[in-house]
Amino acid sequence: MSHRKPSASLAAAIAVIGLLGACSKGPSHAVDTEGVEKVNAYIACFNAVEQPIHEGFQQYTGWMQDPKAGPTGKEAHVRGPGMVLSHRVALCNEPMVAALAMTPADAALDPPARTYQQRFVDLYALIEQTDRYYTREDYLRDDHAGMRTQHGPLMQAYMAFFEASDALDAALETREDERRRAQLKEIEAAEGRSASYYQLRIVGDAKQLVALLTAETPDLAVARTQLAAFQALLKQAQDDKIGKGDAMWGHLERAADGLARDAGRRVDRLQENKPLTRSEQILMQGGGRIGNPQGSAEAVTDSYNDLVDASNQLSR
Template sequence: MKRDLLSTVIGCALLLAGVVGCDDNKTAESAPVSSTASATPVPANPSTSSNVSKNEEKSTDSESIVSEKMHVYIECYNDIDETIYRSIQSYSTWLADLKKGPTGKEEYVYGISKITADLDKCHANMSEVAALKPELEPIDKAALPYINSSIDIVNVINKMNKYYEQQDYKDDAFAKGKELHTQFMQAFSAFKSTSDTYSEAIHEINDRRQAQLLKKIEAQEGKSFDYYALSIMLTSKKINQAIQSDKLDTDATMKQVQDLGEQIEQLKSKQGEAKNDSRDRKPQASTFIDAAEKYLLDAKTRVRRIRDNTPLTTGEKMLMENAPQMVDGTFEKVMDSYNQMVTWFNAMGR
């Protein structure tokens, strides 16, 4: 169970990385106005012009609301989900079996980490944006069950934290600890279900919006630096999804990795062109490219390790317990590189 929980936390890291562009500082920006746009004649029919203007305004308003929703939904997810799973991870470390809970015979008792995230604020914000029109499905329907189940499990976790912090188990032979564990497992079952549904909804919407953004950039700018930067992020996310599969098609995934390498080379070419024009220079672009190449190497190493069925060494097995991101060819190391790449992608701005 301990291993499964760790994998879930890494899944959260994937989501954190997967939301690049969702703050919509990138997606909501309007296209640059061309020099010929101001010379466009005003339509003779003022009502037509008015209708067009209203339609554009309505479209902008709708996009603004969608962006607001996604900002709230993702911010709360990032604040809550991994924190809860890490708390559960801390609880599982001293239990022989998480499902069964404490027996009273444990050699060491470490309790469970307290959660201080502002769930009430998230509940208020998520309730507010979920009611806004237009509807954004499937996430609007997934949002409130998620935050409600989060509140339920956090309430139980914090009661458990106090119980173990005060060492009350020494006075009641773990009686309340066992009672709280039953409540915990019920809350955890509900939380995990809603968390999985909510996470999938964020991914679905985010993937759709990023694909639309990529097309928009290509239509406005051609295959520019921004185009290749975002394309690299989208391709990398597909690679992440492939390499965490139980049955990896190494040949197909290696082709994706090679395609990523070609995109990075195209990006480097665009960066070289930008050096000749200060207006096109991107802050942190070189660091992003370095991070992308590091991710590329780690992704290749992961695919090769699975393809060649390379076993873990004794030293690597030890590292896997506490620092799997340090082991070459692990999914955790790929994700660590990916998250670094996301950091620098966001730092570049647009």
């Protein structure tokens, strides 16, 4: 039993923060200021806890022969789900409650954000309880009874959280796409296809490309078309001499080129139907960027995150 979200999901949410400020060097846009504080609070909570919750889930269920049935008490090695750093947890408490109370209400984002926050609070209470149980090795003194009784409620809470996570992620994606289209239209009308325009286009189009290439069943024909369009966009920016002589723009340009390269490798690997080797899987489990093989969804996501980082640096 596993719960695999698209690899680009977390990065896409990170990109929202960068895109909200991407046009700060250009004219003032009303669309940028409406509800930004509220939306950023939702994004901050999402980004803070998504990855550690998913990693903890994999850590907790990874040693079980059948996670759906739960632990038997006969396993050689057991692990709790692990705690999330307190400063990450804090971002989903008071700041989220305050954001949810902000007016005007947001009919599209408030309901999934409220559900997400509540389900995280409920889940994390069980995670803390379960992790302390395993850390103290209480199962050695209760004939493993606690392992069995805690498993069902914890797994139900995980599934409820993942459902809320998918809903909030989709709502944030929709909002980002709407905001991006409006920003691009206003920037182009005010200043033409400037550096701000290309910055927003590059990061936004990259997000769409990565989403295609990290889906569970990628559509190769669509991905090839999207990759060709992304490469054409980068060439057009270069031909227009955007950011010429600007070192920070150079960082973004190199990151975008790196993504185009890794996206191409991903397309090739998918076309060849080449699964990860056992050695590649072991390297990836070891963590670190060196562990992500060429053509993997993780390598594409890493390159996208580099692009987002470069964009955020350029916007400061």
